Amino acid sequence: MNAYYRYLNSLVNKNKQEFGNYENINWINLWNTDELEATRQKLIRASGGQTLFKGTKPYVNQISDGCKICGAGAWSCLFITGKCNANCFYCPSPQKQDEPPESQGITFHTPLAYAEYINYFDFKGVSFSGGEPLLVKDRVMQYLKAIRSLCNPEIYIWMYTNGILSDDKVFRELADNGLNEIRFDIGATNYNLNGIKMAKGLIPNITVEIPAIPEEKERLMKLLPEMINAGVTNLNLHQLRLTHHNADKLLKHDYTYIPAERPIVLESELAALEIMSYAKNTKLPIGINYCSFYFKYRFQKAGYRKILANKLKRxxxxxxxxxxxxxxxxxxxxxxxxxxxxxxxxxxxxxxxxxxxxxxxxxxxxxxxxxxxxxxxxxxxxxxxxxxxxxxxxxxxxxxxxxxxxxxxxxxxxx
Known part of the structure; x- marks a missing residue:
């Protein structure tokens, strides 16, 4: 066995040991992997075969500017609060406390400190995440205004939201203060598009960013034309991941788990690729990308290391x-x-x-x-x-x- 396969085998052992208290985990078996791999490759070809970032991000039509900056490793994600008002079964973390804004484990108690950090390390993009940012909309506005007044005017800024607290006045204020893009997790609202419709015409770029839920695949395909009419230009599909926080809920679903650096859901990946293939074949004018676990694990981690290294190296x-x-x-x-x-x-x-x-x-x-x-x-x-x-x-x-x-x-x- 060569070194790479020994490494993969070590991931199997690590995952099974870490989640050994759960008896009902359906780990992938070797007996049908060839068939599953053939299905995956067929779906990638059917969606046009376009990929970015060393083949880790398949996409159709285009990806947003924010996604490009993320993949290039020039993005800072500020968790503006740790509290969320949704209860998604797939959420990987508790998100129950309103905590100070933080990024990469560093707290930023003032907008001035964060803007200074962005300038010093020359980030090209910033996102506001959580928790749910609209729970602390005044805080979001303070940090947004600081970045726009103190940082490079070309910096690209986006915000994630579940849409529960959607408000056209808030969206207008965000747009007036330079928010470039807003990303909705419509999985938190039973795929309701009302928040998106409020943001249309106010915030320049509207994206839907959700995990690819296998059971919702057909529903999402049928919803794509309505999403486009509502103003959505991009759909980002993530891969479901098993964590200790979501295990009790996630394991109630009939999913197959792949022991990567973290356990990931096989059917979630195939659902994302099938949705992309459908959009390609029906010529829908929307950009869709599969934001795979491998993309996030490899490029986001490496990107932040390089941000620090380029500034602090000897x-x-x-x-x-x-x-x-x-x-x-x-x-x-x-x-x-x-x-x-x-x-x-x-x-x-x-x-x-x-x-x-x-x-x-x-x-x-x-x-x-x-x-x-x-x-x-x-x-x-x-x-x-x-x-x-x-x-x-x-x-x-x-x-x-x-x-x-x-x-x-x-x-x-x-x-």
Whole structure:
């Protein structure tokens, strides 16, 4: 078994151990994976075969500017509150407390501090998420105004909402203060489009962003023309993911789980691809993309690492495609990662430098993510891997260890 398949096998073991208290998890079996893979490839071809970000984001027609910025790793998502007023069975986290605005574990108690952070790291896009942002609409407005008045005027700003508190006056105020895009999770409102209709003509770009629920596939297909008439230009379909928070609800559904870095729902992926195929074949004028778990796990994490690395690296650091800092030391290759902390967060036994800005001070922690010792007789193989632009997966364990910190894996993994 080569190193990559050993890695995949370790994911199987990790997932089954982590969720071992749940007896009714239907993990994918090898006996029908060839048939399932053939179905997936057929659906991708039927939807036009267009993909972005190394094959992890299949799409039809177009994707929004916000999605492009997200995939490029130039996006900051601000969780403006931790509280939500919906009760979606698929939600991966509790979302019961109104907490201070935070992004990547860093709290931003003032709009000035957040705008300064956006400028310092040169983010190209910002989103307001939650929880439900419209529960704290005045807070959203404060942060939106700060970004528009203090940051690059070209920055692209969008907001997520479940639409329960939709209000045309609020939408008009958001638009007047420069919100570029609004994204509705209509799964929270039984696929009601009233909020979208209120936003039409006010906010420039309207997107529906929902998990692909297998049971709702036919319903969503029939709803697409009405969504288009209501002003929706893009539909983003996420893959359902199993967490400890949603397990009791999610496991009541007859789903099959794939043991990736996190457990993901196979039928959710196939539903997304089938909806895309339907839109392509019926020539519907709407952009649809499948925001796969692999896209989010690989590109969003790497993107944030690179944002930090580009600003905080030392002169002799090399930034890998994965966003780690590489250094050669004889036959060893070291990979380091940067973490940004709230300065006052307890950091027992962690040595940090400080990043001191006008409105906030951060702790910067530089840690060894991986040390790979390689045979000095294999310098050609090592150099070939480190200078490659293809990122092909090596079979040897030591080279695979290097590859994991160098390159972003291509495509949707075979079932």
């Amino acid at each position: 002169p002799d650091d090399f930034i890998t495609e994965k966003g780690f800092l590489r250094k050669r030391n004889g036959t060893a290759v070291n990979y380091e990662g940067l973490t940004l902390y709230d300065e006052n967060k307890p950091k027992a036994a962690i040595e940090t430098d400080n990043l001191v800005l006008k409105h906030k001070t951060y702790g910067v922690h530089r840690s060894l993510a991986k040390r790979v010792d390689v045979d000095d007789r294999d310098q050609i193989a090592i150099t070939d891997l480190l200078t490659s632009t293809k990122g092909n997966i090596p079979e040897r364990a030591d080279l695979f260890d290097l590859w994991q910190y160098e390159f972003i894996e291509k495509g949707l993994r075979e079932y």
